[in-house]
Amino acid sequence: MDDKLYYQDAYLQSFEAEIVKRGAEENGQPYVVLTQTAFYPTGGGQPCDLGTLGNRQVTDVEEVAGEIRHRLDAPIAEDVTKVAGQIDWERRFDLMQQHAGQHILSASFIEIAGAQTVAFHLGREHVTIDVELDTLAAELAERVERLANQIVMENRPIEARFVTEEELAQLPLTKQPTVTENIRVVMIKDFDYNPCGGTHPHTTGEVGPIKIIGWERHRGNIRVQFVCGARAFADYSRKQKLLQDLMRLLGTSESEACEVLGRLLTEKEALKEALQQKEMELLSLEAERLRKESEGLGGNLRLVLTSFAGRSMQELQQLARAITSQDAKAIVLFATTGEKLQLVFARGTDVTVEMNQLVKETLPLIDGKGGGSPSMAQGGGAATLPVDDLLSHARGLLLAKIEG
CATH class of the missing domain: 3.10.310.40 (Diaminopimelate Epimerase; Chain A, domain 1)
Known part of the structure; x- marks a missing residue:
């Protein structure tokens, strides 16, 4: 794993490496393989890192047949044998926050409801987990969210490392690993021990607030949508602006907005019925x-x-x-x-x-x-x-x- 710098230091933003292979995908897109890389390839539910290699944009990173392919927007000149890599840090840290937040929220569902997470998707705007529940009441969702944010505020250390078979046997794993060798476990002491190959911050505090924004029934389970860290702040800001605009339009305060809106909707229905009656008369x-x-x-x-x-x-x-x-x-x-x-x-x-x-x-x-x-x-x-x-x-x- 020495060539996978993202495992050695998830905070590494720049590096240098030699090009050991050049190629092109079936669609003609060029790629290179390096002696070492800090670019995390797509895998384990986490999207890949983006950034630059020299003056070329890295548009996708994927591990294919044991080699990490860095797909580029244009080929690197043949006479260039060594390149400097630069990670898009804003994207990387966002993915670290969301992925670690998923671990915390999934462990909270186990702690509060005894419900395992059976699927995970890290999207561009929000994250989803599919939880083994028939229904999810708002009160239960609030309890799960409260525990998750308690773990964040306690600023517990997050340790991510490869373990031996002996160590693995002693750990209270949340789920069993999907591989049989080079098993890496992400550990939040006394809370969650999860086999995972993704990148994570050093502490739970860096995850930032975890906010459940909705859920729905999906293939016999409950699909929960949530956001963490910077995404949670952005979501809060957007909704706060929406509320301010609504209060301005209604000419009321935040505490009375729902009451005023309800009254307007009732009046609208009454006017609609009266208008229909007049239309029928005409x-x-x-x-x-x-x-x-x-x-x-x-x-x-x-x-x-x-x-x-x-x-x-x-x-x-x-x-x-x-x-x-x-x-x-x-x-x-x-x-x-x-x-x-x-x-x-x-x-x-x-x-x-x-x-x-x-x-x-x-x-x-x-x-x-x-x-x-x-x-x-x-x-x-x-x-x-x-x-x-x-x-x-x-x-x-x-x-x-x-x-x-």
């Missing part, structure tokens, strides 16, 4: 007006034939229902213009002409599609024909069916 009046202006047909039938501009098909359907509910002998032929030409045809209960068939015979004039039932049908197509001509055609078809 719709009923419009339906009555159109029915009175309707054309008389044979058999005491009445035809309401009207075109509109910019009204939705849903509005026309409601208006058509209002008319046909007022008059069982009414026939409604509506059209509305906009991005495309749309039709709504409807009939009262005393009318036998099938509206879906009438729509079907009308739509070919505008290369349209539609459907519906014998009592109400709708459809639409391209506005290739004047709306009055289309409705006139539909009226002719209707009259033919009535007379027939």
Whole structure:
């Protein structure tokens, strides 16, 4: 492990090494293998380090067949045999905080709830662990979070090292290692002993605050989302700004924000119901007006034939229902213009002409599609024909069916 400098010193930010191999991946991306490296490769749930080798950006680091490949944004010149490496320290320390925080939170779930962690993902914005629980109550989550932060504030030492088989047998491991040799254990005394190959800070205090931000049911377990350290401060700052903006908009204090918002939502629902009631009243009046202006047909039938501009098909359907509910002998032929030409045809209960068939015979004039039932049908197509001509055609078809 002498060539893996990140195991010797997780705080090492720069180093020098010789290039022992150059290559390119199948996609053409160049890579180099070095005599030694401080770049942690992707593994164990932890993303790789990024940074630079000389004047080249390291875009990915992965261990392949026992060699650590440093993938680059461009090849290093052939005459360059020795390079200086620089780790993106902000990223490295963030990953150290999140990974150590995961150890602490997972151990807290075991201590408080006897629940093991079965999966772990260190993402760009937050971290998740899948915990063996059927449900997670807020009170239990608070207890787990409180213990985790107690361990942080106690600033306990974190020791990460390779152990012998004899030592391993004596340790109260949180879980069994997935490898059989070169076993490395991360130890927080009297709290957590976890086989792990990741990078970690020297003390729990460096992890910073640990904050659970949510959880959900996932494949029979509970997936817990959380953030640590600098991410927790950023999350708090973002939410604090959001709260300040909300208080300013509501014109209230933090303690009264929820009450005021609840009252506004209640008022909104009441206004929404009142508006809907007024809209139905206006719709009923419009339906009555159109029915009175309707054309008389044979058999005491009445035809309401009207075109509109910019009204939705849903509005026309409601208006058509209002008319046909007022008059069982009414026939409604509506059209509305906009991005495309749309039709709504409807009939009262005393009318036998099938509206879906009438729509079907009308739509070919505008290369349209539609459907519906014998009592109400709708459809639409391209506005290739004047709306009055289309409705006139539909009226002719209707009259033919009535007379027939």
